[in-house]
Amino acid sequence: MAATNSDMSTSGYSFEDIQAMAQEVLKYSSLRPKIGIICGTGLGGIGDVLEDPVPVPYEVIPDFPVSTVKGHSGKFVFGMIQGKPVLLMMGRLHYYEGYPMWKVAMPVRVMKAIGIETLIITNAAGGLNPKYKPGDMMIINDHIDFPGLTGECVLIGKNDERFGPRFLAMSDAYDKDLGNKFKECMVQLGHGSLLHEGIYIMVGGPTFSTTAEYKVLRMFGADAIGMSTIPEVVVGRHSNMKVFGLSLITDAADLECASKNKLTHEDVLKIANDSALLLQKVFVNFISMVN
Numbered sequence: 001m002a003a004t005n006s007d008m009s010t011s012g013y014s015f016e017d018i019q020a021m022a023q024e025v026l027k028y029s030s031l032r033p034k035i036g037i038i039c040g041t042g043l044g045g046i047g048d049v050l051e052d053p054v055p056v057p058y059e060v061i062p063d064f065p066v067s068t069v070k071g072h073s074g075k076f077v078f079g080m081i082q083g084k085p086v087l088l089m090m091g092r093l094h095y096y097e098g099y100p101m102w103k104v105a106m107p108v109r110v111m112k113a114i115g116i117e118t119l120i121i122t123n124a125a126g127g128l129n130p131k132y133k134p135g136d137m138m139i140i141n142d143h144i145d146f147p148g149l150t151g152e153c154v155l156i157g158k159n160d161e162r163f164g165p166r167f168l169a170m171s172d173a174y175d176k177d178l179g180n181k182f183k184e185c186m187v188q189l190g191h192g193s194l195l196h197e198g199i200y201i202m203v204g205g206p207t208f209s210t211t212a213e214y215k216v217l218r219m220f221g222a223d224a225i226g227m228s229t230i231p232e233v234v235v236g237r238h239s240n241m242k243v244f245g246l247s248l249i250t251d252a253a254d255l256e257c258a259s260k261n262k263l264t265h266e267d268v269l270k271i272a273n274d275s276a277l278l279l280q281k282v283f284v285n286f287i288s289m290v291n
């Protein structure tokens, strides 16, 4: 298996490598899910609503990278939600862990090869929009691929058309119908006031931003800031999947430089943990509405 990028192929893994990884994962379950969920930092609690979960640790998949961040356990999990088979990815890969961009999003290609058609991507994010508070949620309706704009787009390199087209439109990246369904769930459950729709910007991390950086990124028009998601969205769309993106707002950017408290990963995990039960309830309803 060629897990290097020496030939400048887009993914570093050939089409055949990705199919072989998918076949390996499929050996663990007879379920054939069409819905995939990527759990953001601390959001693995979504896995608690899975009936008959079957975990597939990344270590059993040949040449699959490991997840090194607290709050990301490092496994795929098959299971059922509301009578529908789903595949969870618990343990995303981040650019700041030292993985090249093509490797960060490679699991999305494996999910596609497994049969996933609808990709639900979650993350923990900082609120740049002054209206957002920790514990709020934001449906991502557009994004700013900051690494992409500066030459680190996940699709840089040779393109294998079996994965998707060389040039990819991103104007319709986020599925509106899925967004409306999620909104409906939040309103039905009485939590409509926690929900926003907005623009997510990805930065490389692992540093959180300075006040000056937050101000610039807010001026760009971003509502929430994080260190993931966009490479997965781009590869999901390249693979012709329907994509839904959700940010859990875990902290409010200190645009006035007024706070004496320094933001930590533990703060992010705590808010994610506090929101776990609500997210589980919402996801049970949401998945029942997803085709």
Ligand SMILES: O=P(O)(O)O[C@@H]1C[C@H](O)[C@@H](CO)O1
Pocket: 039, 040, 041, 042, 069, 092, 094, 122, 123, 124, 125, 205, 226, 227, 228, 229, 264, 265, 268, 269
């Ligand atoms: O994997 P996500 O984007 O949810 O994780 C966020 C960004 C960093 O990885 C981490 C910072 O606490 O949370």
